[in-house]
Amino acid sequence: MKNRFIVLFAFTILSACNNKIKSGITQQPTLNDYTIGEKWVWKYKGVTTEGEIRSEGTDTRKVVKFGEVLGMTIGKDTIPISEITKPEVSETPKYDWPLKVGKKWKYENNWTSQDGTTGSLSQNAEVLSYQEETVEAGAFMAYTIKYIGKTTNSRGYNADETEVWLYAPAVKNFIKLTQSQGDFHYVEELIEYSK
Structure with a gap:
């Protein structure tokens, strides 16, 4: 459940991306970049190294x-789109806008889950590439953003974590997320996008 919470939090922040690309640089979106009826559907699955499925289903926005x-x-x-597109004010943001290949930054986050568990995440982030990527929803030009770090929580959990996000400016969102955290592997992929 904690992993799902982290993914939903990250989605909210990531959906603040925009499709304005100038000279290989993507700016954060504005309210005007969204239209009524725009829809995203992802499928997701989280599995332990022993094969236990901890989460599986679809997510629609x-x-x-x-x-x-x-x-x-x-x-x-x-959630009002104006909240989603509000710039994140942090010295260690999830996304350091504007996005461009080669950009590096530190991401840190402290959180509390619904059951009261507290935790922290510290990752080094880097934009590795901008190229065409294919997922079930189609082929899109996308940034590959890799995060490497550690997650800990108040229950004694401590795990190395690697996340790879494929963010497609044309859909103002991520099209694929691959996450490895300790013995847990999670994949979320866009299967439908429409305006």
Whole structure:
């Protein structure tokens, strides 16, 4: 469940990406980059090295009218797009905008899960490439962003972690996430995108 929480948090931040690319540089999006009815569907699966499936299913996000503003559905919640596109103010952000190949930074995050467990994550991030990548939803130009670090929590958990995100500016989102954390391996892949 903790891994799913981290992925959902990261998704929220990552969905703040935008499709404006200038000279191989991608800027963070604005509210105007989203349209009502825009929809993303991912399939995900998390498996231990022993083969135990800890999470599996699909995750859907959709842009909807939310009162007088645009919102994005996330599970049973709807978050205003203005919150998703708000710049992250941090010396150790999840995404250090603008994105460009070769960029490196440090990402740190402290969190609390629904059951009260606290934890921290510290990773070194690097944008490795920008090239065409193919997933079930199709072929997209995408940045490969690799994070390497460590996750710990208040229950004594301590594991090395590697994440690889494929972020496609054309869909303003990630198209694939591969995560290895201790004995747990997680993959999430975009299977549908529509406007």
